[in-house]
Amino acid sequence: xxxxxxxxxxxxIFWIKNAVPILLIIFAISMVFVNRTFSSxxxxxxIINEFAIYGITACAMTTAIICGEFDLSCASVxxxxxxLFCLTCTAFGVLPAFLITMLSGVVLGxxxxxxxxxxxxxxxxxxxxxxTAIKGLAYVVTDAQPIxxxxxxxxxISKFNIGGITIVPLVFIVVVxxxxxxxxxxxxxxxxYATGGNYxxxxxxxxxxxFYKFIVFVLLGACxxxxxxMYGSRIMAGWAPYGSDLALYCVTVTVIGGxxxxxxxxxxxxxxxxxxxxxxxxxxxxxxxxxxxxxxxxRGIVLISVIMFDAITSKRHKA
Numbered sequence: 508x509x510x511x512x513x514x515x516x517x518x519x520i521f522w523i524k525n526a527v528p529i530l531l532i533i534f535a536i537s538m539v540f541v542n543r544t545f546s547s548x549x550x551x552x553x554i555i556n557e558f559a560i561y562g563i564t565a566c567a568m569t570t571a572i573i574c575g576e577f578d579l580s581c582a583s584v585x586x587x588x589x590x591l592f593c594l595t596c597t598a599f600g601v602l603p604a605f606l607i608t609m610l611s612g613v614v615l616g617x618x619x620x621x622x623x624x625x626x627x628x629x630x631x632x633x634x635x636x637x638x639t640a641i642k643g644l645a646y647v648v649t650d651a652q653p654i655x656x657x658x659x660x661x662x663x664i665s666k667f668n669i670g671g672i673t674i675v676p677l678v679f680i681v682v683v684x685x686x687x688x689x690x691x692x693x694x695x696x697x698x699x700y701a702t703g704g705n706y707x708x709x710x711x712x713x714x715x716x717x718f719y720k721f722i723v724f725v726l727l728g729a730c731x732x733x734x735x736x737m738y739g740s741r742i743m744a745g746w747a748p749y750g751s752d753l754a755l756y757c758v759t760v761t762v763i764g765g766x767x768x769x770x771x772x773x774x775x776x777x778x779x780x781x782x783x784x785x786x787x788x789x790x791x792x793x794x795x796x797x798x799x800x801x802x803x804x805x806r807g808i809v810l811i812s813v814i815m816f817d818a819i820t821s822k823r824h825k826a
Contacts, residue, residue, distance in 0.1 A: 527763055531784050534791070542794045550790065552671030558786035559679035560737050561756050562779075566686040567730035568757035569778045571723040573690070575703035575770030576623065577758060578724060579634040581731040583641035584615050585750030588735025590645045593656040593745035601660045609732050615641065616728015620721035638754075645747035653746040656739075665740050675737045682730065686775040699723065704771030752803075755810060760785050762813045785809075 538545040564581055571577055588608050595604035615637065622633035667674050690696035701709040702719045710716045731753070739745050758768075764781030766773025788809075792802050 527765070527780055527784055531780070531787060535787055538787075538791050538794075542791075545791060545794055549671060550794070554786045554790045555676050556671075556673050556741075557790070558782050559676040560734055560741070561750075561753060562679050562760075562782045563682050563734045563737065564727070564730045564753055565757040565760050565778055565782060566682050566775050567723070567727040568754075569761045569764070569766055569773060569775050570686060570690065570699060571727055572758070572761050572766055572768060573703045573770060573773050574699045574719055574723045575706065576630045576720060576723055577634075577754075577768075578616075578619060578630065578727045579754050580615070580619060580638035580641060581727055581757065582750050582753040582755075583638045583645070583747075584612055584728055584731035585735040585738070585753050586745075586747045587615075587641050587645040588612060588732040589739035589745035589749045590649055590654060590747065591745070592736050592739045593654050593743075594648070596658045596661055596739075597656045601658060601664070605736060608736055609729060612728040612730075612732020612735075613725055614728070616725040616731075617721070619728065620724030623724060624717040624720040642747050649745070649747065651747070653744055655744045657743070661740055662743065665743060673741065675741065678733070678737060682733070683775060683779065690774060695719075695722075700771055702770075752806070755806065756785065759806065759810045759813065763809070768814065 535545075544550055564585070568577065568581065588611065591611055592604050592608040595607045598604075599607075619630075619634055619637055622628045622637075623630050626633075664674060690699065698709075698714050698719050701712070701714055702716045706716055731750075734753070735745075735750065738749060760781030761773070761778050762768060762781070763784055764773070764777035764779065766777055785806075789802055789806070792805065797805075
């Protein structure tokens with residue numbers, strides 16, 4: 508009778524693939540005993556409401572990274588969208604404000620896509636420039652001050668909740684389902700994986716790689732605008748600095764979830780694990796009275812660690 512043995516290589520692969528979920532479970536269980544507030548429904552619903560806002564953009568960032576690109580300007584699009592949404596909401600109402608702000612996000616994303624896909628500018632340079640310009644525009648429009656809206660319909664929407672869960676997580680779930688569907692089950696999704704996996708091979712195979720690179724930036728612009736709308740709706744205010752850490756957050760949760768920065772693999776379903784991980788970690792730090800500055804330090808260390816881990820595992824895979 509053949510003995511069942513656990514090979515060291517198999518164990519190593521299992522740990523690499525499941526390290527984040529395992530650490531998340533261990534950390535969450537530990538926090539239940541350290542701070543009882545952590546396991547209360549009020550705190551759990553707060554975690555869900557918080558991570559859903561940035562999670563919307565993280566889905567689009569994951570898609571861009573799979574395609575071999577990234578976008579630094581999504582943070583500025585987020586801040587600009589809170590401003591534009593509040594201004595247009597006061598002037599025209601909620602629905603026109605929503606449509607105008609979403610259109611703005613699409614246009615800004617399309618401009619980034621044009622610079623990267625058509626002009627062939629490096630994404631870092633292109634999106635760094637648009638990031639600065641968009642944030643500057645938001646400051647000019649608001650005289651560098653936060654603005655508020657007192658639209659009664661928006662106020663009612665912001666107060667809507669089911670058991671403490673606001674409308675934002677519901678929107679996030681819809682976005683997640685859409686991204687998972689088209690990445691896994693459509694020709695468009697397969698084209699994104701192919702473009703990120705090997706640009707030249709994909710191009711020579713007849714895939715319109717420029718189109719796919721253009722579209723991922725459009726999606727990022729739209730999702731950053733949607734995130735900004737959700738945030739602006741929640742606090743009934745807009746300001747340029749809002750969401751300044753969005754790009755860093757999205758890249759971090761994407762890599763933590765297991766999507767390689769090298770492109771060509773990964774998925775939004777994995778990013779959800781990264782979002783949960785970051786949400787639980789920083790909620791716990793807040794409950795443990797760790798200051799905002801230290802939390803930013805921790806976030807930077809986490810990002811460096813996961814990128815280093817990604818680089819090491821990618822080299823081993825190639826070897």
